[in-house]
Structure formats: structure tokens, C-alpha cells
Amino acid sequence: MFYRVPLSRRIFTIGNVFFLTFITFLCIVPFIHLLAVSLSSNVAASAGEVKLLPIGFTFEAYHFLGQKVEFIRSLGVSLQRVVLGTIISMFFIFITAYPLSKANSQFRFRTWYVWFFAITMFFGGGLIPTYIVVKETMLMNTIWALIIPGALNVWNMIMMLNFFRGIPKEMEEAALIDGAGHWTVLWKIYLPVSLPSIATIGLFTIVWHWNSWFDGIIYMNSPDKYPLQSYLFTLVTSINLKMITSDDISTLQNLSEKTLRTAQIFLGALPIMLVYPFLQKYFVKGMTVGSVKE
Amino acid sequence: MARKSVNLVVGTVLTLSMVLAACSNGNDNKQGSESPSASAPASAPASSQPSAEPVDSTNYDPLGKYEEPLTITQVLSYRPPEDPDTLKGVTPETNGYLKDLKEMTNIDVKYLWSVPQDQFQQKFSLAIASGDLPDVMMVDQQTFEKFKEQDLIADLTDVYEKYASPTMKKVVESDGGLALQATTSDGKLMGVTTSYQSPVQMGYIRADWLKNLNLQVPTTMEEFEQVAEAFVKNDPDKNGKNDTYGISMNKNFLINAWGFDARGIFYAYDSYPGGWLKGDDGKLLAGDIQPGTKDALAKLQSWYSKGILDKEFALKDENKASEDIVAGKVGITLGEWWVPNWPLNLNKDKDPKADWIAIPLPTVNGEPTKTLISQTLNEIMVVNKKYKNPEAAIKLANFYLEMQKPKYIDKSSPDYRGPNKGYVYLWFMPRLIYRNFLNDAFNAVNTALDAKQEKLDIPDDFLAAGDAALFFTESKKYLANPRDNVAWGIYFSRVAKDGGFGLSKKVLDSNTFVENEFFGVQTPTQVERGASLNKLIAETFTKIIMGAPLDDYDSFVSSWKKLGGDDITEEVNEWYAKNQG
């Protein structure tokens, strides 16, 4: 494919590569910094001296974390949450988006349903009533409290709906004429060609579940049920809020454990970064699927 | 307005002394306390309680055992145990204290939920709103007032009278009845708590830098400024680089300040932001708009322009500001007694030459500068009105204080119960905090050190045993090895006569302080306008320090008054008229 590439194109490509490399650098610098801090000695980190390379290189923070029960336990909760939550959410999104992607002529009450869902993106009852509802539906202190209330993310559902709309209608129509039902169409025709959007929205759902921390703190009755990010959050903020002349010795010493905190933050972001390239492959595959059709 | 809001302080102070008390615990089969006899004047009729209490009704034993197991529910403001030696695998439910409590009194503590400290307020509000209150809880003053108003909490007058151990009464009443009075209304005691007073402001300065530059320890404001300026210009660390500045400061230098701030400078000019001072006419005046405020701002402004203050203080919070101290970029910081414990000790780790000394606030007119002292309530223990056995809550409090007795805290004692045996004090409630623990521990430890004792010898009814024990061990460690900076941090903040608390004590003993006369709950206008007024102060003052015209202060005063300051002053004075004497 490389024959006869015009000069202007080459110049553009070189410029483009430079530009994208620069952007890439901007985006990973904070991670390099965090990694460097987590690998530095505590004194250097507390003095704010560490930039992009570790000072007083040590694995101590990671070593310590490896033995820290809370960290490992909450990692387990998070994994459970991500797996269960993503599967359930994708199921909800998938079967909800399908009917709503139909034309009004195909599905009479479509518009009503759509607005029924869309309104909830902008109106919420606020924290206290939501809490009460979760409590009254007996989800309190179970992992379901983190999964069920947000199972149908309307934003993601609408995106899925729009992907569905782009799917060529010929096969679907043919199938319906042959007497296949909507369920068959959904699983046999839509599912296989929706891989790119499933990968995309699946990734968002994974990230969302992975990063949520507030619901964990609110709905779980004890810290040993916290997902990782809830646990990390309590680490990060306890530094800002503890304050006010507490003469608690150990607390003040904890303040200085900057390397440890940073190591946990870094490890907290790591699994999801590892998932990403895996799903990314799917985008490419999705494309082949898309072009084979037709 | 800016009263460093009561409840803010209350929340965190709880953890205080407790750390030190970290050891302790009950022994397996002690029943009753050492001191039960005195506690119960058997006169009051037991029938005033709908008590299921099967214990002999004439003997109100502070730690009496129930025949049937009694459950009491609580919620826990969770923090991980701090002692690295804490027994592995201990959870709040398996805390050694709870086991001992069960054995001693047959009370089962059940946690409805626990949540990390920072999120406690939020989670607790949700619990309140959804109507799930535990049997016994610790609340701040605002919540206390609301609970009282809504008739949610039990009258504890009787049970306190009958069941509180002598130790507990001593702890609660160690402030001369201030806390009792604050939780009593219409003659009924609705909650139990203790009070504490806000710490004294002082300065810390690098003595090795003074020596490098041949300077004296500053006492007046001019000397202070000269030293600070020399720290900027004359390369105090002798590293040949122009990389130091004078005084550490962060963006919360006045409102909600807790360290590395400028409160001390305002105090030096008789300006007491956040405080309410008694005027000549007997009325209370807002400390924020005293004439000295403008002078203090002028001084800070000139320091900023000379580079004495960090050019970017307005961007930095306390943690960020502390980095400069640790890194050895700054030679002076203003703060409270605990500063040596963090971050000065870290600076010594980094730079073995670093030598910090504590100094009183600089004076402007030769008179010693007076620090502002506020009386503040710790969290208040209240009991759910629906709970049948309110005396059990008192017993819990008794139990904890009992566990602070020297024999449980002394590591060499057979009764010793510490974190390594699974006893985590952070997970026990209620913990009443003795007001003078620092003071008493300071005295005891210094006496022992002066007498060159090898072992700290304290009487059985000593209320700060845990603190004293820890201070003593750490002091010994430091004195044996001056390079032990962790030990130095504790020694120099709590024990050294010229250290953090030592200096505070001098200030308190010599009465060189100003009392904040207002210690009620926030007035209605404070609630409505407080945030706006705080914003106004922070914005105006920060800008002036960074170079805005000083006269902006005058227009600030009039908008402050107009935006609610005048109303608040009126309300505070109403409160004062009602509560005076």
C-alpha cells in the first residue's frame, strides 16, 4: 500500500505523528510522576522533590501494600462488582435500546418510553431520597446496592440505541418477514454486528463501576465491603480533612506516608489500564465485521 | 461568622488523647470498678427508669453486670488501627474491649454500620433522615440541639447521677461544669460530654539558621521581620543558593486555619478573627473587624512583597505548605503545640542539622501577644429515647475510663491489654476525653524525668495514664538517642519545657490570652450567611496580602456588616445576655 504516497501526505503524516506523540506524552506524564513518587523514599516525597524519576528508589510501599489486607480485600470486591455490574448493565442496555431504536411506525409508544427514560438523566431526587429507596428495597449492605440502581445507564443506552439505528435494515426485515420474532432478530442479527459498540459501552461501564466510590461508602455498612475506589478515596481525603489540631500522633505520621498513598492510587488505576488495550482490539475486529456485511 | 465552627473542631478532637491511650484494656474477670461505692447515693428511686436492669436496684454499680445479655447498638466512625503492632485480623466486632465489656457487664455492642471518619457526617445524616438511629451515639452540638428540639433523645439526669463512676464524673466535671451546663436544659441532662480549649498559637524557628546568620531569637515584631527577611536574603542554609524564604503560610491562613497560618500575626495586632471579645460596654464585639486587622494585613502585605511569605501561599493547602518545611525551604512557621510532631520531625529526617525551637508570638507594643482561646465541646454522647436501658450507655463510658487505669496500660503489668493483644481503642465508643490530659501528662512525665526515674510512677486514679506512659517512653528514647526524630517529635511537642506544650502552658499559666466569649451554637444568620461572609473575608484578605490596595479593607468592613455581620453581632449578644453568668 505504500506506493505513490504524495509528498504533502508524507509531511502531514510526520506532523501528525509528532503531534500525537506530544499529546501521548502529556497524557502519561502524571502516571510517570505517580509511579516515581511511589518508588521514592518517604522523605523525598514529603519534601515534594520527586518529579519524573524516583529519588531514593525503594519498593517498600508496594511491598507493604502486598500485605495490606484492606487493599487486597477491596480489590476483590471491585472485581466482583465490575464483572457482575457490567454483565447486568450490558444486558439491560441491550434489551432496552433495541425496542427504542425502532422507528415510530414500527413501535407505537416508542417516544413515550424514550422520554420516560431520558428525563431521568436530568432529574434526580438527591442523595437522601435515593438512599431511602435503596434501603427500602433491601439492597443495603449488599453488592447489589452498587449494581442495581445504576443498572440502566440512560446515557449509554441512548448511545447503543443510536448504534442500532445505523445497522442496515435489510437483514432484519428479511428475518421478520420470514416469521422470526424480535427476540431472534435481537440475538441473531443485532448482537453479532454490535461488537464495536458493545466493546465501547462495555468499557465505559467497566470504568464507571471501577471508579465509583461514593455509593460504596454510602450503601455499605462496613469498610471491609468497600470496593477499591471507596477505600482509596478514604485514604486520599483523610489527608485533607483530618486536620484541625488533632494531636493524634499516628495520624500526623500517616499524613506523611505519601509514597504509600501514591502506590495505592497507581495500583488502583492499573487493572483498568490493562483491560483497555484488550477491549481496544475489539474495535478493530468490530470494523471487519462491519465491512464483511454487505 | 468565622468562628472556626464549633462542630468542625468537635469532630476531630475526639481522636485526641485516645491515641495515646492506645494501650489499655480490661482484664478478664474484673467486675465492678475499684470505686463503685461512692457512685451511688441510693436515695433516688430506681423506678424513674423503665429499666429492665436486673441488678440490685439499690446498688447502682457503674460497671454492674446484667443477668440477661443486653444489646446496645452503635454506629462507628471508622479508622484503621494506628499501631503497627495491632493484632492481625482484629475487626471492630472482635475488638478486645468488646469482649471484656461483655464479660464484665454482659452488654453486647452491635454496630449498625461503620464508615470512615471523613464520611461519617454524611452517612450519619442519611441514617437520621431515614429514621435509623442507634441506641447510643456521639453527635456534634448542632445535631444535639436538633435532637433535643425533636425529642429524640433520653433524659440522662438520673442515670448519670446514679451510674457514672467517680472517674467519669471527675472527667466530665474537670472544666468546672462548663460541659454539664451546655448539655443541660430545663434542668435535664440530655447528653454527656467534655470540653476542651483551643490550643495556644506560637512560632517555630530554625535555630541553626539563626546561628548561621548570627541572629538573636526574635521577640518583637521588628526583630521577627528582620530575621524573616534575613532568611530570604542571606542564604541561611549556606548552600550558596537563593532558595529559602521566611515564613510558611497556606491558603487557609485565617478561616478554618489549623496550621502554617497567620492567626498569630493577627493576634499580635489585637485582631481576633472568628472570636467574640468583650467590649468596654460589656457587649461582645466581632474579632474580625477590630482596628488591628488592617495593621495585620498591612504587615502581611509588606512581607509578601518582600518575599518573606511564599509567593504562592494562596494556592497551597496545609499539606502542600508543609512540603516546604520538610524540604528545608522555610525557617519560620506559626502554629500550635503539635507542629514538631509533624512536619518538623520530617524536616529533621531530611536535614540532620535542622534545629527547631519554639518561640512565643512576636509582640508589637512590648506587651506579650495574647492568643485567642475558645472553649469548645467535644462530641456529645446521647441516648436514643426509645432505648430501654440508658444506664448502659453510662456504663460504657465508665468502662472505657476504667480501661485507662495505669495497670491496664503499663506494658509490664499482667493486666496489660494493648493493640498487640487485639485491643483497639479507636473502635470503642463512647470515649470521654479528659480535658487536661496534656497538662497532667506533661507534669507527671517531667517530674519523673527530673527525678531521673526509670519507670513512670503514677497514681491509680491518674486520668491521663495512657498519654503519660507514651510520652515517657518516647522521651526516654529521645534522650537516649537524639537522632530519633520520631521520638523527638513527641518529646518536643508534649514534654519539653521549652517545647510546644511547655510553651503553651506558660502562656496559659500567665493568663496571657483572650477568651472567646461566644460558645453557643451557630446563630440563624451565621447559618445563612456564614459561607458568604467567609468567602468575603478569604477573598478580600488574600488579595490585600497579595498586593491589592490596603484601603479595600474599609469597604470590606462595611460590606461585612451589611451582608449579615451586624445581624450576627446582634444575635451573638442576645445569646450572651442570656448565658452570661
Added chain:
Amino acid sequence: MIKHSYLGSKKAKVELPLHLMLIPGVIVTLIYAYGPIFGIVMAFQKFQPASGFFHSKFVGWRNFEYIFNLPDFTQVIWNTFFIAVMKISLGLAIPLLLALLLNEIVRGWFQRIVQTSIFMPFFLSWAVLGGVMIEVFSLNGPVNSIISGLGLEPIMFMAKNNWFVSIIIGSDVWKGMGYNMIIFLAAIVGINASLYEAAEVDGAGRWKQMLNITLPGMAPIIILLCTLSLGSVLNAGFDQILVLYNPVVYESSDIIDTFVYRLGLFDQQYAPAAAVGLFKSVISVAMVSISYYLAYRFSKYRIF
């Protein structure tokens, strides 16, 4: 009427599975999204947790009056609006540009690395990034060393209103650009490849192909994102501003959410916060409805 004739009709029978598919979503939404909406009454109450929704006193519009009468509220609304609109527009334009540029790169390791890296900042919270940002833009930070390297005066970025707002907007775009970029990339990937082949045969260059095939192919998703983004014209990014702002830049960066947060910090003012929330919701719904209508009216495109 309609309903009656619909029920039992042949159409209804065909559509029945569609209704059935919606049941799980409808149930969850009814319970967990509509259920809590009763909490809106709080905006009209003097709400106290201990009294709950049923026993708190109703105060009519008082909470709204209170909020709107607070000093600086107009300024705060303006700040919110300005920051949010800038974030929305740049937050769409830049990822679109990146997606197009990335699409011009031959698929391979380079593209994968770029794509992954650009998404990475999305994983970090502002609580973590805040400290790093302040360092980067501090007087001794890397940005200022470049500036002084060029012989210019160092700038106190975080303490100058204009700079500060630009940094707020820029860093938010930076942090979120991976997210929208993926959506755009997935849309590009979904475009029928035969269209490009046909264009190639017609001798259209890359530039032409982008203008005539790629962009039109992405139009649905672009319109969708624009419309939905309008729902957040009053969300200027609470976490971010909270960790980055300081008193010197209050006048340009105090937004509704930080404002309410400070109210709440002082005393737990749930009711005014609920009033603000309701106000924001109403504005959002209005904005989205209008743009939904406009999109339909002018491009015949139905967003949802």
C-alpha cells in the same frame, strides 16, 4: 381510546415483544430513578434530617429566594455557565480532531499506544490530579521554566483569573478527551468501508474523503453528543474546581456547586442544595428539549 384500539390489535401483537423487552428497564427506572424524585419536595421545605420529608415544614419558594439573594449569585451563575459551555464545546471539538488525526495513522502499535495513553487521564480523580496540576503550573514548575527559558516573565497561572479559567477548561478537556475520542473512533470504524473504496476509485484524496464520507458518517453521533451535553450547561465540574481554586480567583471560578458546597459545609443546608439541584434540572431539561427539537426540525435527525 387509542389504547383500547391498540390493545388486541395485530400491531400490538407484533410489538408485544418490544414492550416485554422494556419491562426490566422500566421497573429499575421507576424504582431507582423515579422513586427518589419525591425528594424534590425538599426544595420547598425547611428540611431537617431528623424530621424527615413528612414532618419538615413547608416554606414555599423561600429556599429559592434565599439562594438567589445570596451575594454574588449572579456572578456565580455566569461563571458556571461560561466554564461549562467552554468545556462542552472544546470537549467535543478536540476529541473529534484527535479521532480524525488518529484515524489517519496506519493501524499498528503506534496507534494503539496513542489511543490508550489519551484515555489514561480519565482514570485519575481530581483529588489526585489537583496537587500535580498546582505543581506543574507553579512558579518553579516545568511550564514556568520553559517560559523563563524563553526569556519571559514567569506567570502565576493559578492566581490570575484569566489563566486560571483557561487551565480549568483545558485540563478538563485533557482529562476527558479519551472518552469522547473513543466514541468518535468507534463511529468512524462503523462507517461502511465500501464508501471509501468507491471514493478511492473516484480519485478523491484523503482530505476529500474525510469531508465527504467520514464527517457525514459521524454526524449522528456528533449531534447526539452535542444535544446531550447541553444538559450539563450548569455543571462546570465540582471536584476539579474544588481542588484547584483559591480565594484570589473566586470571582472567576466560584461555580454553583462549589458555592452550595460551602453553604453545606457551614451547616448542613440540604434544602437550599435541593433547590439549586431542581433549578439546574429544569434548565437542563429545557435545553435538551430545545436542542432535540431543533435537531429534528433542521436535520430530521431524531436523537433518541
